[in-house]
Amino acid sequence: MSIALCGSGGSGVMTAANMLMDAVAKTGFYALFNRSMGPQIRGGEAAAMVRLSTTPVTSVDDSFDLLLAIDWGNVQRFAAELPLTPKSIIITDPASGEVPEAISKSGARIVELPMKELSKQVEGGRPNMVLLGAAAELIGLPIGPLTEVLGNSLKKKRADAYEASVAAVKVGAEAAKAITGSKKLGTPSTGTTKWDLVGNEATALGALRAGVRFCAAYPITPATEVLEWLSKALPKVGGVFVQAEDEIASINMCIGASYGGKASITSTSGPGLALMTEAFGLALTSETPVVVIDVQRGGPSTGIPTKSEQSDLNIALYGMHGDAPHLVLSSQSIGDCLFTAQWAVYLAEATQAPAIVLSEQSLGHSRTVIDAPADIAFVGKRLIAETPAEGVAYQRYALTANGISPMALPGTPGCQYTADGLEHAVSGLPSSQDSDHQAQLNKRADKLANFDYGDHWATIEGKGKVAVLCTGSATGAAREAVERAKADGVDVKLISLRLLAPALPKQMGAALKGVEKVLVVEQNHSGQLYRYLRGEYDLPSKVEQLNHAGPLPIRPGAIHKRLLAMGA
């Protein structure tokens, strides 16, 4: 079930939604919480969008079952993000005037609930707590867990505010009892240990688990939480965090730290990634591993910083100058931000190559309740050089069978070398000779092409003559669409790429065996994934596209509809 809470800035809907999340999480439900925010520093319009379920959720639904609004502020600015149907219920405060046309035209049932008026029944009572109580009642969540959440956040600091909030929640719940026909939560799943986390924190934790001990980064929406979390965590593990003067310094500091032997990471969004591309080429050529997290937002240029899009594939894949083989990964869900970041660090360290991890605003800024992620064994480990025998010269870029050559760390006697962005001979010394250029280009391409990525390169589920191909946050929607199609008797295979580069034609060939039609799903205007797949892989002759730009998410219903048409 999906609920939206709306109100202008300062009305407290985000607080109410977070408390609802806390309470639901305690009760054993799975949840997904997306925020729609404007660009305002404080205030402005806001909507909290919560999906609750008895089974894991990694996608938004097609529409909302329930929308509660304290006021209608500038709701028309994001009404498109709040799809409703005639089966939906809108709870509105009569004091806030008529339900705007953009919302009411859905045909949803409108019920008035005087939240501001009701809040006055309690001294110090606030309308957002009345709304919270009403929401709980409407979805069938007992007051107990809510009271507990309020206690945790308020009881110690402000006993009076706690009492007032609990009373206001009760008033709201009582008032909502008169509203019938709302969808109720089912029985929660209590068997498993659950985690409650935000995508950008998951990314940061994954990096930490993989052994990252250095982060230099520059604030940018919607990636800042990665650096914020690491700035607090790294000093507790002997690591170093630096807020750099800009994105160029960020990645170069990371390259310096990595040259010194520390696994390093920086986080940014599209504009910052653009600034980093020159240095990314240096990391690549000097074979100094570094991981860049790109939490994508609407682009190009400043674009829509607070909204999601999958439109940095092109720059991530093709943004480098020269022939520049590197790693590009895509996080498939909020929980998977952890796995993908951890695996990316592992891959970068193992191959001595730079990696870009594509996350998205809708993952990075969203909160979820999921089953506790497995503690995977990927810890970054570099092939390190030791002091060579007397009379043997250390060759930093020696040509080896798998293209990976032992890297000397400063402090190792007898291995002094100069890392260089200039093309070089095996020794590391600059060379403009054809033979050295060919050999080093081959080395840098082969070490990635020949690496064993195991099964993690893609998530492959189900089977059928039709397949959905996607990446990132579209995975959740595609998965749900595939399940719905199956219920309709149409078998569809899901292939979501976690590893975008290097391309793995053999593995993709195996995954597409028996597939006759492919639907490429992505959240961008120009079909960047489609073009990439067309360029890199032998796809079946029938390939269709389902793509649109942000900020509207890819919803399962749209994919489902196309799959049925394709499978018929």
Added chain:
Amino acid sequence: MNAVTYTARDYKSDVKPVWCPGCGHFSVLSSITKAFADLNLVPHQTAVVSGIGCSSRIPAYTNCYGFHSIHGRGLAIAAGLKLARPDLTVLAAGGDGDGLSIGGNHFLHNCRRNVDMTYVMMDNRVYGMTKGQPSPTTESDWDASAMAPPGGTGLSPFNPLAIALSAGANFVARGFAGDPNGTAAIIAEAIRHPGFSFVAVMSPCVTYRDEQREWKNVMRPNPAPATSDASEAARRLLVDDGYNLGVLYQGDRQAYKPKSLPDVAIADFDKEFAL
């Protein structure tokens, strides 16, 4: 002290520099290796990091760990390396275009950040590698090169020492390639001094700025010894014509130290998320 005693030769590689005969940078390389020897630094515990340009070729000419990076970014790489590996001695080197134009922002912020490292800027007031364009330290009316606009840029040159001082560098000095021993002593002092040390070394470009051969006749020692008073140093810079040699300023700011908190086991971070 190290059991081994190193000489300047021990810090030189056998790679032949790309520099033109008579280039001031040969002398700066000698001063750096002499300073390393004076401090008896262990070559494999020392790193030389640079950007792009004639002078930035210097890392490979040493027998230390080196990083010849990209234009203007040597300081950022050096800072990252030193923060990650405080056990190393880190020296950043580069030219006036690399450090004051494309890398100007990193210069400012590294003066301010005050990481314990030394930055040697080899200043020849010209872009040599691209064959003779004016740099941020070029005289405003210089147009002797075919690559310079007629009548010069019309722009006032930077005084790198003034920028370093105002941005918070903890050690500010000027050396001259024509005085290798004096420059070596300044660089050794800069390395010894905690925090971010800045040494501008006037290093003639005999190919595009032949008139800089005359520098040897105008350079002179600082009229007064080094000061630890930043306002006094600033006053001296107001009347500095760019030819005063020696240490201008030695501050007492503590070198930047990354925050360190009590150890937490990696698995314990899970508790933040587990319900």
